[in-house]
Structures are given as C-alpha cells and as structure tokens.
C-alpha cells in the first residue's frame with residue numbers, strides 16, 4: 164500500500180467576526196495516500212473550502228495538525244496547486260500569459276515559460292487558443308486554462324474546489340475524463356471537493372463524507388469500481404455507491420447547527 168501524502172489530525176478552524184465565533188471544522192481527521200484521487204463531499208457550509216485553503220497553506224488552522232510528507236504545513240508552496248470553481252484567471256492576460264503567471268513567480272525565464280505554457284495548453288486541449296483572452300473562452304475552456312496553469316509548475320498535489328460546478332453537463336463529463344487521464348499519466352495526488360455525488364463516485368478512489376458544520380469526517384467510503392470507468396455510470400455497483408453516500412449525507416441535512 165502506498166504511503167500517506169497528506170495527514171489531517173484532529174483539525175479545527177474557528178472564524179471570529181464581529182465578536183461571533185463560527186466553528187467551521189472540528190476534530191477532522193483523515194489521510195490521503197500518495198497518488199490517490201481523494202473526493203470530499205458534504206453539506207454546503209460544512210467547511211470544505213476552508214479545509215482546502217488550510218491544505219493549500221493560505222489559511223491557518225485553529226487546532227490540530229496537518230502534514231504533507233510528514234511535515235507540518237507552514238504556508239503555500241509550489242508542491243500544491245489550487246483550482247477554484249471560477250478559475251480565477253487574470254482577465255487582462257491571454258491564455259498563454261495566464262499559464263505563464265505561476266512560472267513568472269517561480270522565476271522561470273521567458274523562453275522556458277513560453278515553452279512550458281504551450282506544452283500544458285496543448286495537454287488540456289487548447290492548442291490554437293494561446294492568444295485568446297478569458298472573456299473569449301467558454302467556462303469549460305477557462306477551467307482548462309486554469310488547470311494548465313496549475314500543472315505548469317508541476318505540483319505533487321492538486322487541490323480542486325468544485326472546479327467543474329459552473330460548466331454544462333456534457334462539458335463536465337469531458338473535463339472529468341481528461342482530468343482522470345492527466346491524473347493517471349502524471350501521477351498526482353488529487354483532493355477534489357464537489358457538490359455532485361455522481362462526480363465524486365466517478366472520479367475518486369475514496370470519498371470523505373463530511374458532517375454538517377462544524378465539519379468532521381463522518382465516513383470515508385472506498386470506491387471499489389474498476390478503472391477505466393468510461394462506462395461505469397450505468398452499472399449497479401455505481402448506483403449502489405451513490406446511494407450509500409446519499410444516505411450518509413441525508414442524515415446530515417437538517418443537522419446544520421445555525
């Protein structure tokens with residue numbers, strides 16, 4: 164069995180605003196294995212984005228421990244790439260210049276940046292759109308550019324926060340399949356937050372189902388479906404796993420302590 168890549172132990176996070184304390188996460192523990200596709204689902208507001216931000220090093224936990232390769236997370240780093248729902252591209256930059264952005268921060272020279280940007284735009288199927296601006300692209304294409312940008316600095320870990328939530332169903336399935344291909348070829352560890360149980364089951368090796376706020380891992384479900392999964396959605400096993408996660412989530416709806 165492969166080793167643990169990310170270890171979350173008894174993690175908690177509280178936000179303080181206007182004298183009020185909001186507990187976003189409380190006593191959350193789980194492990195992500197190296198090279199694993201790890202899905203996260205949970206009720207809205209249960210702390211999924213907060214969790215990814217903590218793993219990304221852009222938010223500090225209030226308590227507990229979170230380690231990558233056995234070392235406590237100190238801040239952001241090029242070992243982790245984050246992808247958000249809206250893509251977060253710079254509107255005044257072309258696709259290519261958006262991909263180059265991370266490489267500029269990393270200090271790569273212009274020739275190298277251009278070469279790497281071309282390579283990753285091609286990898287995500289955007290050859291010919293190097294000079295397009297974000298407003299000229301569909302949401303699916305914006306997410307492809309965002310993915311190329313993250314991949315361009317070759318992180319070990321991809322942290323994805325509902326990255327395909329804003330694209331139509333057909334585009335979404337295409338993006339899911341391409342992500343699986345990239346994951347297989349490039350051997351990344353992926354932590355993938357989604358609202359869609361279908362998407363989580365289709366993609367993941369295991370899925371953590373979080374409780375209503377404050378989030379803790381209610382259950383980690385092993386997705387035993389064989390890969391490749393191209394035609395798996397119509398199978399009985401797929402339906403069974405989806406129902407299992409739906410049932411765990413149903414117990415949580417209405418359980419939200421507002």
Ligand SMILES: Nc1ncnc2c1ncn2[C@@H]1O[C@H](COP(=O)(O)OP(=O)(O)O)[C@@H](O)[C@H]1O
Nearest residue numbers: 178180185187206207208209210211212213214
């Ligand atoms: N910066 C912040 N300040 C105060 N409260 C926050 C902040 N970020 C998130 N929260 C609160 O923490 C809880 C979890 O939020 P979030 O992680 O965005 O949940 P999810 O992504 O699962 O929908 C919510 O109640 C939210 O309002």
Ligand SMILES: [Mg+2]
Nearest residue numbers: 211212213324
């Ligand atoms: Mg969120």
